[in-house]
Amino acid sequence: xxxxQANKHEVIRQAQERAxxxxxxxxxxxxxxSSAGAxxxxxxxxxxxxxxxxxxxxxxLGFLAYRNAGAVREAYADLLLSQARFAxxxxxxxxxxxxxxxxxxxxxxxxxxxEAYVREGKAADAIPLxxxxxxxxxxxxxxxxxxxxxxxxxxxxGDFAEAGETYAALGDYLDxxxxxxxxxxxxxxxRLEYGYYDEAMRLFYALGGYEDxxxxxxxxxxxxxxxxGAGDLVSLLVGLSDEQLAERARLKAxxxxxxxxxxxxxxxxxxxxxxxxxxxxxxxxxxxxxxxxDWTGIVAxxxxxxxxxxxxxxxxxxxxxMNAYGQCDVGKWTDVAAIYAGAYNTVAVTRDGRIxxxxxxxxxxxxxxxxxxxxVGDYALCGVMENGQPLCTSGELVTEDYxxxxxxDAATANSAGLKADGTVVSxxxxxxxxxxxxxxxxxxxxxxxxxxxxxxHARAFPFAxxxxxxxxxxxxxxxxxxxxxxxxxxxxxxxxRGASDMGQCNTQDWALFTPTQDEAPEVTSKP
Amino acid sequence: xxxxxxxxxxxxWVILCGAIGACMLLFAERAPVASEQENRTLAGLPAVTLExxxxxxxxxxxxxxxxxxxxLRSELVDGANALKHIFSVLTVDELLDVEGEEVFVxxxxxxxxxxxAASASDEPQAQAQEAAEPQxxxxxPSAALAGDAASVWLEHxxxxxxxxxxxxxxxxxxxxxxxxxxxxxxxxxxxxxVLLAPxxxxxNKLALHLETESGWSSEAEAVLQSLVFANVVVHSAYxxxxxxxxxxxxxxxxxxxxxxxxxxxxxxxxxxxxxxYKTVPLAxxxxxxIEGYLGSIYLRGRNAKLKELADSIEVFYPLLPAKSYRVxxxxxxxxxxxxxxxxxxxxxxxxxxVGPYRVLESGYHTGRNMLLVCDSFGNSIAPxxxxxxxxxxxxxxxxxxxxRRDAQGGVREYVRRLGIDDIYIVxxxxxxxxxxxxxxxxxxxxx
Numbered sequence: 001x002x003x004x005q006a007n008k009h010e011v012i013r014q015a016q017e018r019a020x021x022x023x024x025x026x027x028x029x030x031x032x033x034s035s036a037g038a039x040x041x042x043x044x045x046x047x048x049x050x051x052x053x054x055x056x057x058x059x060x061l062g063f064l065a066y067r068n069a070g071a072v073r074e075a076y077a078d079l080l081l082s083q084a085r086f087a088x089x090x091x092x093x094x095x096x097x098x099x100x101x102x103x104x105x106x107x108x109x110x111x112x113x114x115e116a117y118v119r120e121g122k123a124a125d126a127i128p129l130x131x132x133x134x135x136x137x138x139x140x141x142x143x144x145x146x147x148x149x150x151x152x153x154x155x156x157x158g159d160f161a162e163a164g165e166t167y168a169a170l171g172d173y174l175d176x177x178x179x180x181x182x183x184x185x186x187x188x189x190x191r192l193e194y195g196y197y198d199e200a201m202r203l204f205y206a207l208g209g210y211e212d213x214x215x216x217x218x219x220x221x222x223x224x225x226x227x228x229g230a231g232d233l234v235s236l237l238v239g240l241s242d243e244q245l246a247e248r249a250r251l252k253a254x255x256x257x258x259x260x261x262x263x264x265x266x267x268x269x270x271x272x273x274x275x276x277x278x279x280x281x282x283x284x285x286x287x288x289x290x291x292x293x294d295w296t297g298i299v300a301x302x303x304x305x306x307x308x309x310x311x312x313x314x315x316x317x318x319x320x321x322m323n324a325y326g327q328c329d330v331g332k333w334t335d336v337a338a339i340y341a342g343a344y345n346t347v348a349v350t351r352d353g354r355i356x357x358x359x360x361x362x363x364x365x366x367x368x369x370x371x372x373x374x375x376v377g378d379y380a381l382c383g384v385m386e387n388g389q390p391l392c393t394s395g396e397l398v399t400e401d402y403x404x405x406x407x408x409d410a411a412t413a414n415s416a417g418l419k420a421d422g423t424v425v426s427x428x429x430x431x432x433x434x435x436x437x438x439x440x441x442x443x444x445x446x447x448x449x450x451x452x453x454x455x456x457h458a459r460a461f462p463f464a465x466x467x468x469x470x471x472x473x474x475x476x477x478x479x480x481x482x483x484x485x486x487x488x489x490x491x492x493x494x495x496x497r498g499a500s501d502m503g504q505c506n507t508q509d510w511a512l513f514t515p516t517q518d519e520a521p522e523v524t525s526k527p
Numbered sequence: 528x529x530x531x532x533x534x535x536x537x538x539x540w541v542i543l544c545g546a547i548g549a550c551m552l553l554f555a556e557r558a559p560v561a562s563e564q565e566n567r568t569l570a571g572l573p574a575v576t577l578e579x580x581x582x583x584x585x586x587x588x589x590x591x592x593x594x595x596x597x598x599l600r601s602e603l604v605d606g607a608n609a610l611k612h613i614f615s616v617l618t619v620d621e622l623l624d625v626e627g628e629e630v631f632v633x634x635x636x637x638x639x640x641x642x643x644a645a646s647a648s649d650e651p652q653a654q655a656q657e658a659a660e661p662q663x664x665x666x667x668p669s670a671a672l673a674g675d676a677a678s679v680w681l682e683h684x685x686x687x688x689x690x691x692x693x694x695x696x697x698x699x700x701x702x703x704x705x706x707x708x709x710x711x712x713x714x715x716x717x718x719x720x721v722l723l724a725p726x727x728x729x730x731n732k733l734a735l736h737l738e739t740e741s742g743w744s745s746e747a748e749a750v751l752q753s754l755v756f757a758n759v760v761v762h763s764a765y766x767x768x769x770x771x772x773x774x775x776x777x778x779x780x781x782x783x784x785x786x787x788x789x790x791x792x793x794x795x796x797x798x799x800x801x802x803x804y805k806t807v808p809l810a811x812x813x814x815x816x817i818e819g820y821l822g823s824i825y826l827r828g829r830n831a832k833l834k835e836l837a838d839s840i841e842v843f844y845p846l847l848p849a850k851s852y853r854v855x856x857x858x859x860x861x862x863x864x865x866x867x868x869x870x871x872x873x874x875x876x877x878x879x880x881v882g883p884y885r886v887l888e889s890g891y892h893t894g895r896n897m898l899l900v901c902d903s904f905g906n907s908i909a910p911x912x913x914x915x916x917x918x919x920x921x922x923x924x925x926x927x928x929x930x931r932r933d934a935q936g937g938v939r940e941y942v943r944r945l946g947i948d949d950i951y952i953v954x955x956x957x958x959x960x961x962x963x964x965x966x967x968x969x970x971x972x973x974x
Binding site: 043044047048051055058059062066094267305324325343344360378379380394395396412413414427428429444445461462463464465481482483499 | 531534535539542546550554716718802804805806807808810811846847848871890891892893894895914915949
């Protein structure tokens, strides 16, 4: 009974649904399709046609946008930058795939941001951004201009230390060099006035011959020696005894008598110049660093990790070996007085005192003056001024003990300095007991020092081992890598010791100049 | 009129769906890609072959491809997460204390051709090393311990302290045994340095509450030092990092469980200085900063509250031209990045972990090589060892990165063939004392 009732209800429901559908058809017309009228068919045709056209246009537009997505983003980023919407611009720039366009826009962003800061009077905030803008057109000029203005502002406010540093970062822009010295001088005067004699003395001493800095340095030293006892620098400034002066003169004469640029060591190669101006080489030649047999007229040699340099008598430079970072691109250098090599760098000083660099790194040395000699560390450039003050692109490589220097040699984070009195200073190594030293060679593992008796002393860090070469005699020049050392004897022989896995110690047969006395070749051995 | 509109809507819906589908097939990335946002690999387009069609194995991967690479999917995922956490009741501290997810690194394509065999410079060192005998311990470790032997405490400004973690005596003894086993592999004069670093979840209990916390202390390192050979140096990360943290230095990320590159530098610096090295100051490194980094802790819960604590990543560039290679069977293989410029997360350091071994060729020439046994904390610290070693070899024994089959040799073999002078063991607390990494993975991969 129930089932029949349910069927009856279902039949009624379906009938009502059909009636409703008919009602809808009557009010709205039949559905579009095969049974549609002519007008509807026209509509459908047109709709399909227009839809196809619109789709084709969309696809074309999409394709164009896809092909030019980079350009679209670039234009959008440009627009945002022009409206000073930097945060949004940065997001768009980061999303760009083209690295060169991204880099260029990133530089533009830094530049635009810096300009905005300058307009707001925030010159100090703008400077790092100008620096980050790198070689973006106008960035360098703006950096120098803003830096100079900022330095002037510091100077006007009497903050001479900050002003001096800011001028120092400007290189030789306008009168930045003179201004830096003036600010340094003013700051030193200020320190002296406040009784910071030690600091004032060092600041005045670093200024060398600037105005009456030397006098003030002595004045500060005198005050210091009265109050706190005399240190080395104080003694130097207050006055040396006749004996001390005589000893220094003797050591200077001995140093001047040593041959310079005679031998050099790379990572796994050794080079030496002969009296005749040719260059001998031993060891690894995987990068061509030993291809020196055609060189003539060479007066000094230097060696990087995988490259070799020769200074010709006419002031030009020969180079061979690895040139991955342009360290051998020295063909156009002329009028060169001295050459130095770092692991992947080449540095030269011209006769008029300019510093030339080539290779992996470049350093800001525009403010360096009166440079007497240089040393290229693994990543830092160091030098010694004529007044014995150290120069260094890394603050940690030299300490307060570094003054009155005649040579400075840097390795990685360690360095050693040779003083005019024949003692040695180091920024981390125990170098006690080294006296009457004429030359030093610093390596990442320690220091070698050549004394006035022709003997070579080694001082190693606790983690390292250096070959013991104390048995060598009559040595007049040394050079060392991390794993081997070579020394030239007064007889022109080349001694070597240490790792010789690539033959870098095969120097027994070399004769660099005519022997003054018979000398048996040294037998080399590994440590 | 209404039916015409209905027709047009239907027509354009069909066209839109078709266009999206066609665009996906044409333009969507067909290869599987790593999603930083979801910390997983997004599915690629499956290969359509007769075989897969016959077996019906195409539909599921294809569905995964469609869902993973769907138009605007990233934006939808972000939006959904933001909505989910708008009404979260968890505090920021609770959110920061969750277990972080390791940053996902897609596996390296093994089919890449091998480079030349071992570099020429490795050979002589290996030969020289062969002659060296393993280092014998100078003195025997002290007597056995019992019970809970060492704790790490968080010290409060009110003079009280809370235990952060406790190490059992047997766990310490096991760890010491492992360190001794590694130290015994070294040639004469070689040292093993051990540093077990807290994760950010632990460090930030101090770093983010300097108004109530005064410091932390750990006795685990001292106990360990008493148990190891003379050529093992156990460094306390707690001692090394406490002062910088208290002075507000940015040593740990907030939304990621790793230390920052600055924290890694401090740890490396302390270890190297203890060995007598004169170290390169951080200021001498060229640097860049990546802003808006949301790390592993954020990825775990994706809580909108943590977005406000977004980190910045300081990246310090090597000073000399460094190169990195994958190493297997002690031979160099695929070249890898040292700084992955295309990454904006922790993968910027070395491009993430790659196994079984990896080498960083420093560009320096010191005559020494080292092995760094590490987890992901090693990726940010390794570049700071470069100035002191010719080659920095790295190994991460976690299963995702290391198999004995890939390595084709134990650590003993690698130390001998690669001329390793020193071993540094740098692990996070998760892989430190009592962990499977230290108790099982390290010992079983020695021989």
